[in-house]
Structures are given as C-alpha cells and as structure tokens.
Amino acid sequence: MLKQLQGILIFIAMLATAPAIADSSPTDDVRTSVEAVIALLKDDQLDRDTRRDRMREVIDKRFDFRAMSQRTLATNWKKATDAEKQRFTELFAELIQNSYVSKIESYTNETVQYPGEKQKGRKAEVETRIITSSAEIPVNYKVYLKDGTWLVYDVIIEGVSLISNYRSSYQEIVKRDGFDGLLAQMEEKIRELKSAPAETG
Amino acid sequence: MNKLLVLLLILAFPPGGWAQDAAGDAEAGDLQPDMTTTAEDDAFLFEDEDILEVWDPIEPVNRVFFWVNDKLYFYLLKPVARGYRWAVPEPWRVGVKNFFSNLAAPVRIINAGLQGKFGDAGNEITRFAVNTTIGIGGFFDTAKDHFELRMKDEDTGQTMGHYGVGPGPYLVLPILGPSNLRDGVGMFVDNRMNLLYYISEGRTYYGLRVYDKINDLSLDKDTYEGIKKDALDPYLFVRDAFMQYRQNKIEN
Numbered sequence: 316m317l318k319q320l321q322g323i324l325i326f327i328a329m330l331a332t333a334p335a336i337a338d339s340s341p342t343d344d345v346r347t348s349v350e351a352v353i354a355l356l357k358d359d360q361l362d363r364d365t366r367r368d369r370m371r372e373v374i375d376k377r378f379d380f381r382a383m384s385q386r387t388l389a390t391n392w393k394k395a396t397d398a399e400k401q402r403f404t405e406l407f408a409e410l411i412q413n414s415y416v417s418k419i420e421s422y423t424n425e426t427v428q429y430p431g432e433k434q435k436g437r438k439a440e441v442e443t444r445i446i447t448s449s450a451e452i453p454v455n456y457k458v459y460l461k462d463g464t465w466l467v468y469d470v471i472i473e474g475v476s477l478i479s480n481y482r483s484s485y486q487e488i489v490k491r492d493g494f495d496g497l498l499a500q501m502e503e504k505i506r507e508l509k510s511a512p513a514e515t516g
Numbered sequence: 517m518n519k520l521l522v523l524l525l526i527l528a529f530p531p532g533g534w535a536q537d538a539a540g541d542a543e544a545g546d547l548q549p550d551m552t553t554t555a556e557d558d559a560f561l562f563e564d565e566d567i568l569e570v571w572d573p574i575e576p577v578n579r580v581f582f583w584v585n586d587k588l589y590f591y592l593l594k595p596v597a598r599g600y601r602w603a604v605p606e607p608w609r610v611g612v613k614n615f616f617s618n619l620a621a622p623v624r625i626i627n628a629g630l631q632g633k634f635g636d637a638g639n640e641i642t643r644f645a646v647n648t649t650i651g652i653g654g655f656f657d658t659a660k661d662h663f664e665l666r667m668k669d670e671d672t673g674q675t676m677g678h679y680g681v682g683p684g685p686y687l688v689l690p691i692l693g694p695s696n697l698r699d700g701v702g703m704f705v706d707n708r709m710n711l712l713y714y715i716s717e718g719r720t721y722y723g724l725r726v727y728d729k730i731n732d733l734s735l736d737k738d739t740y741e742g743i744k745k746d747a748l749d750p751y752l753f754v755r756d757a758f759m760q761y762r763q764n765k766i767e768n
Binding site for chain 2 (some may be wrong): 410413414417418421422447448449450451473474475476479480483484485487488497500501504508
C-alpha cells in the first residue's frame with residue numbers, strides 16, 4: 316500500500332516537472348534556431364560582423380560542440396587529456412561555426428521546409444529541406460534531449476554526416492601528424508579564416 | 517502527443533537510470549555516483565557510429581589528379597561558369613539543367629527497375645512523359661512543380677552497390693572528379709543509357725557534356741570553394757564526403 320502511494324506520488328511529481336524537462340518537440344527547437352538565423356540574415360540594419368556574432372550566439376545555444384567533438388575524435392577522444400579535450404572542443408566549435416555561417420550566408424533567399432522528424436527516446440532526427448531555384452537540399456539535424464532542450468550533435472547534408480566526414484579526415488591527420496599536429500593545423504586554419512578578406516558573391 | 521511520449525519515457529527510464537545505462541555500455545567500472553550527465557555519459561549518442569573505411573591504395577596518384585582538377589576548376593571551369601552565369605539569366609540555366617536531366621531519365625528508369633524499385637521506375641516514366649511533353653522537351657520540371665513527382669536519382673553504380681558490389685579503390689578521375697572503381701564503371705554504362713548519347717555524336721556530344729557541367733557549376737553556390745576554405749585537408753574531405761554520399765544513395 317505504502318509502495319503504491321509512493322509510486323503515485325512520484326508519478327504526480329513527474330507530471331508536475333515533465334513540462335520543464337521537454338516542453339518542445341525536436342522540430343520546434345531546431346526551427347527556432349534556424350528561423351533566428353534567417354531573421355538575422357534578412358536584417359539589413361546589421362553590419363557583417365555583428366550579424367556573424369549574433370549567428371554564432373544562436374548556433375552556440377543549439378549545437379553541443381562537446382558531444383560533436385567527442386563523436387568526431389571517437390577513440391582519440393578517450394586517449395586525450397582533459398586539457399586536450401577542452402582545447403579541441405574550442406577549436407572545433409570555431410571551425411564548425413565558421414563553415415556553417417559562411418554556408419548559410421549564401422542561402423539568403425531560399426526557404427526552409429520541415430517535412431518531418433524521427434524520434435527515438437532521447438534522440439531524434441529533424442528533417443529540413445532547403446529549397447533553392449534549381450535544387451532541394453535535404454539537411455537533417457541529429458539532436459538529443461539535454462536539460463530540457465534538444466541539442467544538435469550532427470548535421471547531415473544530402474546524406475553526408477558532417478561529423479563522420481570530419482572524423483575520418485581527422486583520424487588520418489592524427490595518424491600522420493599526431494594529436495598535437497591536428498591541434499596545430501586547426502589553429503592555423505582558424506588564423507587563416509580570420510585573416511581572409513571578406514568575400515562577396 | 518510528443519509530450520506524452522516524453523513523459524512515458526521519463527517514467528520508464530528515470531533520469532538516474534540513463535547515466536547508468538549509458539555508462540554500462542561504455543565502461544562498466546567507471547560509474548559516477550552523481551547523476552550529472554556530461555557528454556561522456558551520453559554513450560547512447562554513439563550507438564549509430566560506423567566509421568566508413570575508405571580504400572585508397574593509389575592515394576599519391578589520386579592526389580596528383582586532385583591537384584590537376586583543382587587547377588582546372590579555378591583557372592578554367594569556374595571563370596567560364598562565372599562569365600556564363602553573368603550572361604545568361606537563371607531561369608534559362610535551370611531550364612538547361614532540367615533538359616539534360618530529362619535526357620538521363622532512362623538511366624533512372626532502368627536502374628530503379630533493376631533494383632526492383634518498380635514504383636520509382638514508374639514514377640520516373642511518368643516524369644519523363646510529362647516533362648518531355650508539357651515540360652517542352654524537358655526544359656521545365658512540370659512533373660515536380662505541378663504534380664509533386666520528385667526525381668529519384670538511380671544509376672548503375674547504385675544498382676551494383678544494391679547487389680553487394682563494394683566500391684573498390686577510390687579514384688580521382690581527370691576532369692570528372694571523385695569516383696571509385698564501381699561507380700566509374702557505372703558512369704561509363706550510364707552514359708550509354710543517356711539519350712544524349714543517341715541524339716548527338718563526336719564533338720557535339722562532348723561539347724554538350726562540357727556545357728552541361730558548366731551549366732551545373734553556374735548554379736552551384738561555391739561548394740568546392742567552401743571545402744577548400746574550411747577543410748584541413750580538402751583531399752580527405754572530398755574523398756570521405758563522396759564515399760558517404762554514394763553509400764547513402766545506395767541505401768535509399
């Protein structure tokens with residue numbers, strides 16, 4: 316009897332806290348971020364740097380760069396020290412943000428559709444479709460539920476997983492030049508991207 | 517509906533249980549007493565992890581051709597495509613793309629059929645009939661725009677992959693770009709199924725194929741430039757992206 320009562324109490328407690336755990340669907344969360352980015356793209360009041368900074372903020376909130384880093388490094392992650400993990404995550408976040416932002420900047424006039432989502436427990440895949448004048452590009456976001464929001468841990472563009480792609484490239488580089496070599500090359504790349512002149516068109 | 521599902525899941529797996537489940541999958545001896553979920557605890561994120569091993573026995577040769585194609589792209593193809601983009605309005609270029617794609621319909625019809633995907637084959641037959649007639653020789657994708665019939669890309673390489681033929685060694689082909697033995701052979705067969713091969717010959721045929729490529733490039737949003745800019749090693753990036761792209765096409 317007491318056991319049952321306890322069960323009911325726990326059930327009620329769960330009911331009360333459930334909305335705080337997940338009050339939006341995976342698609343809702345992804346859509347919020349995608350639309351925030353599009354709104355920034357369309358806002359011509361902003362100069363280029365402010366816009367990029369704001370976009371990074373939006374992306375930062377939605378992307379779990381630590382999970383992405385862990386997935387990218389796979390076995391090398393387990394071997395890395397905490398400091399190395401931290402450093403890699405920072406560099407990797409910067410690279411991903413850069414490539415994501417510059418890619419999305421070329422899609423100003425296109426529309427995004429949300430044809431559906433597949434959810435399996437704490438993991439889900441949100442399908443989006445970027446409609447351009449000549450093509451439809453499927454972009455899927457793999458998300459997982461963490462502290463009440465759905466966070467992106469992989470992006471799949473036309474069947475190509477961003478993380479898998481980085482994983483195999485980075486694995487080769489670690490094999491060839493070591494983990495320090497990889498970090499050095501990432502730092503070099505970021506310097507390069509920062510010093511590159513702003514391109515147009 | 518989703519809320520209910522999440523609620524049921526939470527009831528079935530109390531928050532503490534997740535950490536244990538996940539840790540149990542990874543390292544059983546490493547159980548954390550507290551319930552905080554760090555990324556490391558979320559081992560369930562990695563269940564679908566499969567590393568695509570690329571067989572690249574002639575990498576040095578491939579890298580040479582990759583370099584040649586890179587120069588060809590930046591110093592010849594892209595400038596031409598840019599000039600063409602400037603001179604020709606986009607709707608025309610989209611029409612040209614549709615036209616060439618329509619001529620390749622037999623490739624998709626035959627290969628969908630060979631894989632037993634008869635629904636897709638029928639869809640492609642309808643698309644070909646509609647676009648060739650109402651779409652004025654394939655210039656308009658009327659089937660997609662008005663009848664919601666989307667193109668499903670099938671080719672001989674995918675058919676071989678469907679029946680278990682592996683990709684074989686990765687190859688970078690001069691001018692044509694990334695490929696592998698299976699898909700290279702497939703491409704050769706595809707060209708013979710393409711109506712373009714039967715309505716033109718010799719120089720005209722190759723000229724039209726180059727035109728098709730330039731036209732495609734004029735519609736592209738600097739994909740390759742992006743890769744060159746972002747990737748630590750563009751060769752590896754293109755290679756792995758290509759192999760994943762093909763694998764995904766075979767599975768769908």
